[in-house]
Amino acid sequence: MSEATASRPVGVIVSVDLDRYAQVVEAARRVGLVVTSEQPVLGTLSGTITEDRLPALQALDGVEAVDREHIIHLPPPDSPVQ
Incomplete structure (x- = not known):
């Protein structure tokens, strides 16, 4: 990786x-996650982190899963392809 x-x-x-939500959020910030949204009722948060810090985030005690965001671009409503 370059x-x-x-x-x-x-x-x-x-x-x-869920039982350690606040502690995990703080630990995630310490390893480099820039939190953009918190959903404590759902037990999720979203944010950005550099590629090289992903393993540290995934290894945190209390982190159950880390999924990359997938952005899907749809054509405009007036586009001929729908």
Whole structure:
């Protein structure tokens, strides 16, 4: 992986242990996650983190899953292809 790729931020959605939600959010911030949204009732949060910090985020105690965001671009409503 090149240095440019390693430092590129990626969007992620993180599922965490509900019983330790606040602690896991703080730990995620310490490893480099820039939190953009918190959903404590669902046990998830979203944010961005550099590629090279993903393993540290995934290894945190209380993190159940880390999924990359997938952005899907749809054609405009007036487009001939729907």
